[in-house]
Amino acid sequence: xxxxxxxxxxxxxxxxxxLGRRRDGYHELQTLFQLLDFGDRVELESRADGQIRRRxxxxxxxxxxxxxxxxxxxLKAAGGAADGCDIxxxxxxxxGSGLGGGSSDAAAxxxxxxxxxxxxxxxxxxxxxxxxxGADVPVFVRGHSAWAEGVGEKLRPxxxxxxxxxxxxxxxxxxTAAIFGAPALTRNSPxxxxxxxxxxxxxxxxxxxxxxxxWRATRNDCEPVVRKACAPVDAAFNWLESYAEARLxxxxxxxxxxxxxxxxxxxxxxxxxxxxxxxxxxxVDQVSRAGGE
Numbered sequence: 169x170x171x172x173x174x175x176x177x178x179x180x181x182x183x184x185x186x187l188g189r190r191r192d193g194y195h196e197l198q199t200l201f202q203l204l205d206f207g208d209r210v211e212l213e214s215r216a217d218g219q220i221r222r223r224x225x226x227x228x229x230x231x232x233x234x235x236x237x238x239x240x241x242x243l244k245a246a247g248g249a250a251d252g253c254d255i256x257x258x259x260x261x262x263x264g265s266g267l268g269g270g271s272s273d274a275a276a277x278x279x280x281x282x283x284x285x286x287x288x289x290x291x292x293x294x295x296x297x298x299x300x301x302g303a304d305v306p307v308f309v310r311g312h313s314a315w316a317e318g319v320g321e322k323l324r325p326x327x328x329x330x331x332x333x334x335x336x337x338x339x340x341x342x343x344t345a346a347i348f349g350a351p352a353l354t355r356n357s358p359x360x361x362x363x364x365x366x367x368x369x370x371x372x373x374x375x376x377x378x379x380x381x382x383w384r385a386t387r388n389d390c391e392p393v394v395r396k397a398c399a400p401v402d403a404a405f406n407w408l409e410s411y412a413e414a415r416l417x418x419x420x421x422x423x424x425x426x427x428x429x430x431x432x433x434x435x436x437x438x439x440x441x442x443x444x445x446x447x448x449x450x451x452v453d454q455v456s457r458a459g460g461e
Contacts, residue, residue: 170213170214170284171211171212171214171284172211172212172213172215172260172280172283172363173207173209173210173211173212173429173448174210174212174276174279174280174414174457175202175207175208175209175276175456175457176207176208176209176210176211176257176269176272176273176275176276176308177201177203177205177206177207177272177308177311178202178204178207178261178263178267178268178269178272178335178449178453179201179202179203179206179267179272179304179307179308179417179419180195180201180202180204180267180333180335180417180424181199181200181201181202181266181372181388181416181418182199182200182201182202182328182383182386182453183198183199183200183382183383183386183387183415183420184197184198184199184388184389184390184416184417185197185198185357185359185360185386185387185389186201186348186353186354186355186357186390187355187356187357187358187359188355188356190319190357194319195319195348196317196318196319197245197266197315197316197317197318197319197320198316198357198359198360199315199316199320200313200314200315200316200326200377200382201304201307201314201323202328202333202451203307203311203312203313203451203452203454203455204267204279204333204335204449204450204451204452204454205449205452205455206260206261206447206449207260207261207269207272207449207455208257208258208259208260208261208269208273208276209258209260209456210236210255210256210257210258210273210276210277210280211255211256211257211258212254212256212280212281212284213253213254214251214252214253214284215250215251215252215253215254215301216252217252217262217389218250218251218409219252220237220240220241220252220253220255221252221253221254221255222234222236222237222255222256222257223254223255223256224255224256224258225227225235225237225255225257225258225402226251226257226259226263226269226270226273227259227262228265228415229261229270234257234270234273235270235271235273235302235305236255236257236270236273236274236276236277237255238274238301239273239274239275239277239278239283239290239297239298239301240253240255240277240280240281240299242278242297242300243277243278243281243282243285243287243289243294243297244281244285244439246289246297247282247285247287247289247402248287248300249281249285249287249332251282251284251285253281253285255277257273257457258296262337262340262422262445264342264421264423265337265422266342266416266418266419266421266422267335267337267417267422268304268308268418270302271298271301271302271305271308272308274298274301274302274305275298275305275306275308275309275311276308276457278294278297278298278309279304279309279311279457282294282382285306290433291309291310294308294309295310295321295338299321301390303319303320303321305321306320306321306323306330307320307323309424310323310325311453311454311455311457312325312326312374312451312453312455313325313326313327313328313451313452314326315362315375315377315456324362324363324373324375325373325374325375325407326362326374326375326376326377326453327375327377327453327454328375328377328379328451329376329379330450330451331379331426331427331428331450331451332426332427332428332429332430332432332433332448332449332450332451333424333425333426333427333433333438333448333449333450333451334408334412334424334425334433334436334446334447334448335337335417335422335423335424335425335446335447335448335449336404336407336408336409336422336423336424336440336444336445337421337422337444337445337446338398338400338401338403338404338422338443338444339400339443339444339445340398340399340400340401340422340443341421342394342397342398342401342420342421343419344418344419346394346397347390347394347397347419347420348390348419350393350397352392352393353389353390353393354389355389357389359388360385360386362375362377364381364385365377365381365382365385366378367379373398374453379426383413383426387415388415388416388417389416390416390418390419390420391415391416393421394416394420394421395416398420400421400443401416401420401421401423403443404423404444405423405436407444408423408436409425411425411436411439412425412426412427412436412450413425415445430448430450432461433448434448
């Protein structure tokens with residue numbers, strides 16, 4: 169095998185609670201990552217000369233700053249690979265949207281090159297490498313929707329059932345660092361226990377959660393700060409909330425609302441004003457990596 173293509177899914181944070189600030193400057197969080205059946209496509213091809221080259225990537229992102237390229241270099245060093253690779257990323261996830269595109273691409277590179285270079289590293293080790301790149305990367309390495317704690321790296325796989333989401337991405341950029349550094353951000357949410365939301369017996373390690381109970385008991389602590397800082401996000405909320413309860417994903421800029429069917433979500437999408445970008449996507453418990461060879 170010298171060539172591989174993988175799906176790199178988008179994610180939503182169904183909630184995001186900030187419990188406090190840690191001594192290392194990061195924040196203690198609780199969140200729930202919902203993977204989507206929408207995302208980027210990452211193509212990898214081995215190179216015998218050991219070089220790592222990005223042939224196509226996110227617009228406006230230099231190769232050296234691209235998490236996918238950094239992931240390839242990190243894995244090459246950690247695994248002692250002699251080969252290099254060409255990387256082609258077909259972007260569908262908007263850059264800076266809070267949907268995890270860069271982290272997902274990096275995870276796809278770690279998983280794909282581990283197979284392509286025959287390194288044999290465990291999923292746990294790949295997750296550790298992913299965490300060096302960013303707190304969201306490990307959930308994409310594992311490829312399963314998950315309850316997350318710590319700074320987002322302590323993961324427990326969950327099942328949320330079949331649900332559709334309308335996702336809007338306003339035309340603005342939100343700085344994660346600025347939002348977490350904002351004085352107005354509350355940092356004292358009480359910790360929740362996952363047991364409160366479990367519905368029925370676990371399937372292996374996967375917990376089945378009551379979506380309705382979870383949705384009613386949670387929120388995104390960053391949402392008021394982002395709405396005040398970014399007028400297009402606030403405008404998107406005002407529009408979407410006339411049809412369904414909306415929520416911010418991560419620190420934004422995208423917002424979303426759950427719907428019981430694709431048809432209902434699509435009916436609302438068809439009324440979308442021109443200043444917003446929107447998609448309808450299905451939430452999935454586990455992502456299918458195969459994108460073809």
